[in-house]
Amino acid sequence: MKQLKSILVVDDDIVAILTSQRIIKKLKLDVDLLTARHGKEALDIIREICQGDQHLELILLDINMPVMDGFELLEELKHSDDLSCALLRVVLVSSSTHYLDIARAKQYPVIDYLEKPLTAEKLSKFL
Template identity: 40%
Template sequence: MKKLYKTILVDDDATCVFIAQILMKKAGITQGIYTAENGRQALELIERSCQKDYQGKDACCPDLILLDINMPVMNGFEFLEALDQRWGLNPQITRIYLLTSSTNPADVEKASRYAIAGYIEKPLTLEKLISLGL
């Protein structure tokens, strides 16, 4: 398994972020873990760090984004839409998994419209993380 360079956790629930950080460190799958409390903060992180990568130049875009759906300011779907409009969703550069407590079939269906890697129901566990094959 190749170690990821950069991961962004986008979730307004501090407990979920803390647990995800512990699990990712335990699994040893990423060198750097960055956090954002909502989609807008995540977009700002991406704007600062990977704008050049999406234009085909070297940069340090995240390899992985774990994204909650239900957040204040900018929710997960709004984030996906904004990212798609700005750069397009490119799974070869960044794999995005929705990590959410929502089991609403409408959310699952809506998620399938985007070029994301998958949909993970909370809580995140080491087994779920390893099963992603990162």
């Protein structure tokens, strides 16, 4: 059975999620777009993917969210043995350009830090 590739968008802003959906449709990507409104919800999705027949192509992760923010999610991913099966290609997509957020992001294995809004050009670099 062919593995379904997925992109997980983790953002509490519905406009950011809709923008991601529009961009993925525009790029005609053969992926399943999954969404989570905060880090805890994203963890549940990632665990489910690890147990199923899916492949997580990319995580587009916001920093500032309720319940569990992006940095807390990165910490959880870093230290959870049950998530070792997940392909952790994470791109931080944030409206924050604060140097402390950018410096903190460098402490994690993220592949880039993008300023919102996400565009097709920005996303296509990672696919």
